[in-house]
Amino acid sequence: MRGTVAVALADEAATTALGAALAGSLGVGEAILLYGPLGMGKSTLARGLIRALTGPDEDVPSPTFTLVQFYETAPPVAHFDLYRLSRPEEAFEIGLDEALDTGVALIEWPERLGEDLERTLGPDRLSIVLSEDGDGRIATLAGSGTWAVKIDAGIEGLNG
Structure with a gap:
């Protein structure tokens, strides 16, 4: 399928990589x-992306309790963990729309946003589903909007 790759x-270490x-392909x-x-490795993947933009020694805690961590990178990254949300609107109360206006939103537990992600987040999204594969994992990447084009063009460092 176009705009999709399995890794x-x-x-x-492979999840971090x-x-x-992906870090070099991010856009506002x-x-x-x-x-x-x-x-399954969601925070590990997020940490790898953020440290690629900030440096290997950056403290990148999981935002499980704070719900969001902001990073002054290029482009700016807001790392959201929506696991504890009870309503989709709460994501906007903690700055989701501002994050998309000025940078990238990296979202763990996006299912908490409801089903209409295009209306909620816009057209340019990369969905990554992490699942078990024996002793390892499989990451299935599915792009929409600009991310479909990026996936089809190939991203350096992906072994899919």
């Missing part, structure tokens, strides 16, 4: 959506 992730590979107004059950 084998043998271990945590996937995040780093885009959303990266991380799906998968607890413990």
Whole structure:
């Protein structure tokens, strides 16, 4: 399918590397959506992406309790963890729309936003579904808008 690629992730280092590979393709107004059950590697992937933009020693905590962490990168990244939201509107109360206006929204648990993601987030989204594959993981990347074009053109560092 166009705009889709599957990437084998043998271990945590491969998950971190996937995040780093995606970092160079980010653009203002885009959303990266991380799906998968607890413990599947969403925060690891996010940490790899953010550290590729900030540096390897950047403290990148999971925003489980703060709900969002902002990073002054180019472009700016807002890392959201929506697991504890009870209503989709709460994402806007913590700055989701502002994050998309000025940079990139990196979102764990995007299913908490409801079903109309195009209306909520705009057309330029990359959905990453992390699932088990034996001892490793598979990351299925599906792009829409600009991300479909980027996936089809190939992103350096992806082994899909």
